[in-house]
Amino acid sequence: MNIFRLVGDLSHLLAIFVLLLKIWKSRSCAGVSGKSQILFALVFITRYLDLFTNFISVYNSLMKVIFIASTVATVYLMYIKFKATYDSNHDTFRIEFLVVPVGGLAFLVNHDFTPLEILWTFSIYLESVAILPQLFMISKTGEAETITSHYLFALGSYRALYLLNWIYRYYFEGYFDLIAVVAGCVQTILYCDFFYLYITKVMWGKKLSLPA
């Protein structure tokens, strides 16, 4: 465990709880893509199946359980409890266009052709693009609530911090996982445009709105 990874994990945790709290406090999930949340739930469920087969540490297991539970809770709030506030007209990204190619790629490019490993690979690839429905929704409406921007910033920062973690681990531990690194780069690149808008607008107290 190094500082980049710890701060990355905490940033990831913060992002999920900022979103949950936003929905819970405002009793509304307006502006949030339910499709991205379903994809994230799928990401955590397929990646953390090793909870049942392999124990690493209390920290590791606890975080996995929290990530699965909190994301499933977000999906529940969006699609059941506060369904009336869900902005489905603007959440029109076709997730099968992500899930099917990513599933195919996981079968073709993986470290080991075993069920658990293929699901892990699927999860890593899917995570890298899971935010696209949310970004698509923002581009359709042309704006995002400030709290949603904070959520996205924390969520994007997490994988960027993991990239620093992988550089650190490569030099100091000889650790290198090509699949995770490539997917992590793709994931971080997808946030670049948003990061720019966040830094130039939201940090200066302005609402995130896209130029018409």
Place this chain on the structure above:
Amino acid sequence: GLKTKDKDEL
């Protein structure tokens, strides 16, 4: 590549 048993990251 890493095998499932070595995965300590989240």
